[in-house]
Amino acid sequence: MSEEQKKTDDKKVDDPVAIFILEELHGAETPVSPDALARAYYKPRAKKDERPDTWRKYLPAVRQQALHLARTGRINIIRKGEVADPKAPIKGLFKLVIAKG
Secondary structure (H helix, E strand, O other): OOHHHHHHHHOOOOOHHHHHHHHHHHHOOOOEOHHHHHHHHHHHHOOOOOOOOHHHHHHHHHHHHHHHHHHOOOEEEEEOOEEOOOOOOOOOOOEEEEOOO
8 A cells, every 4th residue: 555545544634525525514604405515516618509507417426425514513404494303204395504513
């Protein structure tokens, strides 16, 4: 194992999407939907000739990273106005907020 791999393994590095989610949620006053986060993540990467709904390709990554962040206690998933258990299957619409504490 190289020295660089050891450093990376010792210090957990967040995925770029996870970092983006945390940055967006820190500045948000209200809960944010995964759709809004996927659109915001896509916007600076958009190309002129792409379809307007190309942001959807980022939605699975946003949902996956949001679940990871919720399971580590860094954000909360809000479903029907209450904090949802991130270990339980989450179906339907939900929003995200920074965990208090």
